[in-house]
Amino acid sequence: MIDSEPAVLVLEDGTRYSGSAYGARGRTLGEAVFATGMTGYQETLTDPSYAGQIVVQTAPHIGNTGVNDEDPESRRIWVAGYVVRDPSRVVSNFRATRSLDDDLAGNGIVGISGIDTRALTRRLRDAGAMRAGIFSGADTALAADEQLAIVRSGAQMAGLNLSAEVSVSSATVTPAVGERLGNLAVLDLGVKQRTIDNLAERGFEVHVLPQDVTLEELLAIEPVAVFYSNGPGDPAASGDHVQLLRGVLDEGLPFFGICFGNQLLGRALGLETYKLPFGHRGINQPVLDKATGRIEITAHNHGFAVDAPLEGVIESPNGYGRLEVSHVGLNDRVVEGLRALDIPAFSVQYHPEAAAGPHDANYLFDRFRDLVVADLAKKN
Numbered sequence: 001m002i003d004s005e006p007a008v009l010v011l012e013d014g015t016r017y018s019g020s021a022y023g024a025r026g027r028t029l030g031e032a033v034f035a036t037g038m039t040g041y042q043e044t045l046t047d048p049s050y051a052g053q054i055v056v057q058t059a060p061h062i063g064n065t066g067v068n069d070e071d072p073e074s075r076r077i078w079v080a081g082y083v084v085r086d087p088s089r090v091v092s093n094f095r096a097t098r099s100l101d102d103d104l105a106g107n108g109i110v111g112i113s114g115i116d117t118r119a120l121t122r123r124l125r126d127a128g129a130m131r132a133g134i135f136s137g138a139d140t141a142l143a144a145d146e147q148l149a150i151v152r153s154g155a156q157m158a159g160l161n162l163s164a165e166v167s168v169s170s171a172t173v174t175p176a177v178g179e180r181l182g183n184l185a186v187l188d189l190g191v192k193q194r195t196i197d198n199l200a201e202r203g204f205e206v207h208v209l210p211q212d213v214t215l216e217e218l219l220a221i222e223p224v225a226v227f228y229s230n231g232p233g234d235p236a237a238s239g240d241h242v243q244l245l246r247g248v249l250d251e252g253l254p255f256f257g258i259c260f261g262n263q264l265l266g267r268a269l270g271l272e273t274y275k276l277p278f279g280h281r282g283i284n285q286p287v288l289d290k291a292t293g294r295i296e297i298t299a300h301n302h303g304f305a306v307d308a309p310l311e312g313v314i315e316s317p318n319g320y321g322r323l324e325v326s327h328v329g330l331n332d333r334v335v336e337g338l339r340a341l342d343i344p345a346f347s348v349q350y351h352p353e354a355a356a357g358p359h360d361a362n363y364l365f366d367r368f369r370d371l372v373v374a375d376l377a378k379k380n
């Protein structure tokens with residue numbers, strides 16, 4: 001269903017884009033960011049790392065394959081708002097059970113269509129990610145300066161802790177596929193389904209734990225290793241998760257972290273994180289794996305990054321021995337992975353689970369399994 005009810009997107013710098021209401025009607029606030037994937041809108045919408053963000057799709061035509069029940073990465077849509085150029089008028093796919101417009105409306109997600117997403121993306125690229133609001137339905141009657149004041153009263157992403165919003169409230173268990181290696185403690189900061197699947201396929205019994213779990217509760221499941229997931233928010237506002245991770249590392253447990261998990265490993269080891277001007281969001285980002293010299297095309301979704309020298313060995317300021325940057329983003333030379341040299345811990349800033357593709361980085365789950373197997377052999 002496409003209609004022409006008016007809607008407006010307002011950026012905190014005062015820029016306004018007029019378009020049509022898409023999805024639910026009303027008002028929504030969030031940080032405006034752009035995502036460059038040509039495919040995978042369902043995976044984008046259901047990625048918990050997008051909580052608190054209004055996502056702009058740079059691909060102009062969205063919704064062609066509708067919405068199916070197999071591709072979601074979590075139990076619901078998490079974006080705060082959705083911006084597209086040209087929504088598909090027809091749904092054409094054998095798996096589709098509904099249209100994207102209906103799915104957004106059903107989930108209460110306020111969107112806007114018919115705006116110049118290319119101009120908007122250039123604005124966000126030049127001025128940086130910023131607070132924004134979408135106003136439709138009765139909220140279009142608000143005066144422009146009133147709408148702008150509402151946008152400017154919204155939360156800044158820097159300093160925001162959103163983990164409690166997205167995490168499970170009680171533990172869930174996914175059995176290992178094939179030969180069982182042992183229990184894996186996964187701290188759920190917004191974990192994606194494909195990550196759980198990949199870990200289970202490597203022989204882990206995957207225990208997804210609430211984000212406020214204590215070290216004692218975590219150790220009580222007798223994990224052979226610990227994993228920290230991706231997730232929304234500013235890693236600098238996640239002191240409790242960093243403390244928990246230091247406890248895990250002090251126990252000598254092998255550790256793997258993805259995205260938010262990479263930023264928290266960096267902080268646990270004593271490095272700083274910082275906010276990127278507009279971030280990396282898409283499925284076509286080149287990354288160098290320094291260990292092999294191989295360049296991978298990878299999926300990204302991050303607005304913050306770890307601050308560390310790209311070359312050479314660093315001494316952990318927190319006493320965890322030597323560490324190095326393992327992966328480098330080739331578009332802007334941003335840290336995309338960390339490896340500790342004296343403890344069994346590593347992490348990547350990007351997404352080896354890579355829904356909706358590409359799968360170049362899938363080997364990282366094997367690397368984690370190998371690390372745990374070696375650790376178990378050493379301890380036995």
Ligand SMILES: NC(=O)CC[C@H](N)C(=O)O
Binds near residue numbers: 231235304
């Ligand atoms: N996907 C993620 O884990 C994102 C991590 C963090 N919220 C960031 O924006 O950088």
